Amino acid sequence: xxxxxxxxxxxxxxxxxxxxxxxxxxxxxxxxxxxxxVLAMAKKLNYEPNPxxxxxxxxxxxxxxxIIPEVANNFFSQAINGIEEIARMRDYHVLIYQxxxxxETEIAFTQRLISGRVDGxxxxxxxxxxxxxxxxxxxxxxxxxFFDRVYEDIDAVKITTDDYESTYNATCHLxxxxxxxxxxxxxxxxxxxxxxxxDGYKNALKDNEIPYNSDLILTDSxxxxxxxxHIKQLLHTQKPDGIISSVEEMALPCYYACKELDIRIPDxxxxxxxxxxxxxxxxxxxxxxxxxxxxxxxxxAASIMFKILDKKYFEPNQTHILKSTLxxxxxxxx
Amino acid sequence: xxxxxxxxxxxxxxxxxxxxxxxxxxxxxxxxxxxxxVLAMAKKLNYEPNPxxxxxxxxxxxxxxxIIPEVANNFFSQAINGIEEIARMRDYHVLIYQxxxxxETEIAFTQRLISGRVDGxxxxxxxxxxxxxxxxxxxxxxxxxFFDRVYEDIDAVKITTDDYESTYNATCHLxxxxxxxxxxxxxxxxxxxxxxxxDGYKNALKDNEIPYNSDLILTDSxxxxxxxxHIKQLLHTQKPDGIISSVEEMALPCYYACKELDIRIPDxxxxxxxxxxxxxxxxxxxxxxxxxxxxxxxxxAASIMFKILDKKYFEPNQTHILKSTLxxxxxxxx
DNA sequence: CTGTTAGCGCTTTCAA
DNA sequence: TTGAAAGCGCTAACAG
Numbered sequence: 001x002x003x004x005x006x007x008x009x010x011x012x013x014x015x016x017x018x019x020x021x022x023x024x025x026x027x028x029x030x031x032x033x034x035x036x037x038v039l040a041m042a043k044k045l046n047y048e049p050n051p052x053x054x055x056x057x058x059x060x061x062x063x064x065x066x067i068i069p070e071v072a073n074n075f076f077s078q079a080i081n082g083i084e085e086i087a088r089m090r091d092y093h094v095l096i097y098q099x100x101x102x103x104e105t106e107i108a109f110t111q112r113l114i115s116g117r118v119d120g121x122x123x124x125x126x127x128x129x130x131x132x133x134x135x136x137x138x139x140x141x142x143x144x145x146f147f148d149r150v151y152e153d154i155d156a157v158k159i160t161t162d163d164y165e166s167t168y169n170a171t172c173h174l175x176x177x178x179x180x181x182x183x184x185x186x187x188x189x190x191x192x193x194x195x196x197x198x199d200g201y202k203n204a205l206k207d208n209e210i211p212y213n214s215d216l217i218l219t220d221s222x223x224x225x226x227x228x229x230h231i232k233q234l235l236h237t238q239k240p241d242g243i244i245s246s247v248e249e250m251a252l253p254c255y256y257a258c259k260e261l262d263i264r265i266p267d268x269x270x271x272x273x274x275x276x277x278x279x280x281x282x283x284x285x286x287x288x289x290x291x292x293x294x295x296x297x298x299x300x301a302a303s304i305m306f307k308i309l310d311k312k313y314f315e316p317n318q319t320h321i322l323k324s325t326l327x328x329x330x331x332x333x334x
Numbered sequence: 335x336x337x338x339x340x341x342x343x344x345x346x347x348x349x350x351x352x353x354x355x356x357x358x359x360x361x362x363x364x365x366x367x368x369x370x371x372v373l374a375m376a377k378k379l380n381y382e383p384n385p386x387x388x389x390x391x392x393x394x395x396x397x398x399x400x401i402i403p404e405v406a407n408n409f410f411s412q413a414i415n416g417i418e419e420i421a422r423m424r425d426y427h428v429l430i431y432q433x434x435x436x437x438e439t440e441i442a443f444t445q446r447l448i449s450g451r452v453d454g455x456x457x458x459x460x461x462x463x464x465x466x467x468x469x470x471x472x473x474x475x476x477x478x479x480f481f482d483r484v485y486e487d488i489d490a491v492k493i494t495t496d497d498y499e500s501t502y503n504a505t506c507h508l509x510x511x512x513x514x515x516x517x518x519x520x521x522x523x524x525x526x527x528x529x530x531x532x533d534g535y536k537n538a539l540k541d542n543e544i545p546y547n548s549d550l551i552l553t554d555s556x557x558x559x560x561x562x563x564h565i566k567q568l569l570h571t572q573k574p575d576g577i578i579s580s581v582e583e584m585a586l587p588c589y590y591a592c593k594e595l596d597i598r599i600p601d602x603x604x605x606x607x608x609x610x611x612x613x614x615x616x617x618x619x620x621x622x623x624x625x626x627x628x629x630x631x632x633x634x635a636a637s638i639m640f641k642i643l644d645k646k647y648f649e650p651n652q653t654h655i656l657k658s659t660l661x662x663x664x665x666x667x668x
Numbered sequence: 669c670t671g672t673t674a675g676c677g678c679t680t681t682c683a684a
Numbered sequence: 685t686t687g688a689a690a691g692c693g694c695t696a697a698c699a700g
């Protein structure tokens with residue numbers, strides 16, 4: 001029977017399209033009888049309004065975009081879960097874009113979105129990024145909420161966790177456990193998220209009067225094998241008795257390397273990592289983690305986006321900070 | 335400067351909107367000089383065509399929908415990764431919908447999509463589902479590709495893995511390792527995916543002349559705590575020497591239960607599970623897994639969708655089967 | 669309470 | 685090679 005549309009539906013009912021439109025949108029001007037008739041016929045004929053026509057007419061899309069580095073990541077997939085949950089409650093649609101950490105891809109996506117395809121953008125920036133002119137531009141036209149990985153120098157709402165405190169506390173914890181030579185696996189060091197985490201580590205050392213030693217710092221090389229070799233080297237040559245890993249992706253090869261080098265965790269070395277790995281307690285031994293409330297961050301970011309869209313949000317540049325949890329595992333006993 | 339549109343852009347260039355439109359779409363009728371002028375101005379003014387206007391006009395959306403049970407799942411997040419990769423190459427947009435295993439939600443989503451909001455739908459069905467009239471309906475209007483979790487009785491393209499062979503081989507492997515009493519953690523038993531996996535187990539037993547014992551079968555109860563208690567009970571009362579888990583979500587509590595009950599893996603019991611957990615080799619001991627090529631399934635599903643959209647696909651009801659891998663871990667030695 | 673009409677921004681005949 | 689005009693399906697003014 002081809003595609004249904006409001007005109008055909010109106011004909012079927014001997015009404016004008018306008019009346020049908022109003023009835024479907026539960027407009028107060030329409031008589032109850034007409035409404036029920038229209039609704040019944042719409043259901044019977046399986047009518048769904050064409051969203052592009054409405055979007056074009058209304059200049060809004062009932063859609064939000066989520067730009068993230070990677071879906072297949074324990075943090076981001078949980079965050080999407082939270083975002084989608086809120087969006088569904090509002091009958092909004094969710095578009096997903098992965099940058100794979102490439103600044104170029106991020107720019108291309110944001111550029112495409114200035115067309116009005118979405119009512120708002122939730123973004124967690126790529127680690128490669130440093131130039132953010134594209135976002136400063138787009139922010140003038142579309143509401144943007146940053147989450148987890150944010151630009152410090154952009155005026156916008158930001159949802160993060162307490163990156164600085166997390167590593168500060170974790171480092172202090174290791175020191176309290178007797179560690180004297182704590183290595184740091186550094187990632188995201190181009191962006192504030194990574195810088196804050198690193199600062200937390202450095203300041204914890206300073207406050208505990210442990211000298212900072214750059215030989216104990218290993219920077220992510222964005223190449224799995226290379227990374228693994230570097231980690232092995234660090235463990236072998238420096239023999240740290242503690243490790244703080246700023247991302248899960250570096251903690252895991254560190255685990256492998258310890259196995260290969262016969263370094264016992266936690267006796268020879270204690271490892272704490274940012275991680276949202278659900279099986280952390282099952283690892284051998286358990287991974288002590290700084291766990292971010294990923295799901296809640298997603299929900300919070302989406303909720304605030306809807307407040308903005310509803311014009312019910314009045315603190316345009318506020319940063320909301322949710323707390324991460326340092327999860328110590330019984331089985332690892334630290 | 336408000337929102338740019340093709341009319342303003344045309345004015346700026348002293349051309350008609352029609353010409354500008356053609357130039358932007360690289361129409362052969364337009365002179366090269368005009369094209370370069372138009373392109374330059376479009377870039378300068380940050381012009382992006384309004385997608386809703388084009389979609390309305392062209393009756394297509396450059397968007398595909400992905401309907402899945404859950405994003406925060408190792409299999410599905412990797413599959414999305416594959417889908418998004420292919421979509422990006424074609425400048426397509428990807429909408430994500432999570433059913434959370436609820437049939438009702440699945441129906442609501444598909445219903446909303448008959449409006450033409452998307453050019454195609456990739457779906458992995460919810461485990462709760464049994465009625466699929468909604469999909470039979472929608473399939474008449476929009477191309478649908480099923481992946482991983484499919485309806486057997488719907489005529490459509492399907493991408494799956496070799497569910498039957500996977501559990502058949504895994505079970506044979508356990509038997510070859512000396513297991514005589516193999517339990518089965520049953521999930522997805524309403525849908526063909528789960529049924530095939532279960533059949534593989536049962537037939538492997540039969541072919542090895544091991545009697546089927548329903549006391550060794552534990553059905554997923556959709557409640558984490560309840561599940562955990564049931565698993566503990568199974569382990570305690572039946573004392574199986576092997577376990578096949580049809581989903582990762584049941585293998586992990588089984589691991590916990592073994593720890594609690596002091597059952598040694600793999601000495602007392604050997605566990606094999608469907609799983610796309612990247613850290614499986616780091617578990618204590620390593621989890622032997624049936625690992626599905628999640629990323630490749632996503633890519634394959636998306637590729638075939640685009641062939642369909644390009645009218646270059648001519649086997650409407652074909653099922654494509656990708657092979658899973660039984661990954662044995664050295665450290666577990668089985 | 670309902671109908672007529674115009675227009676959202678784009679593309680595509682048809683005409684020049 | 686370019687322009688004028690119509691229309692995709694919907695909704696909001698305006699009119700009755």
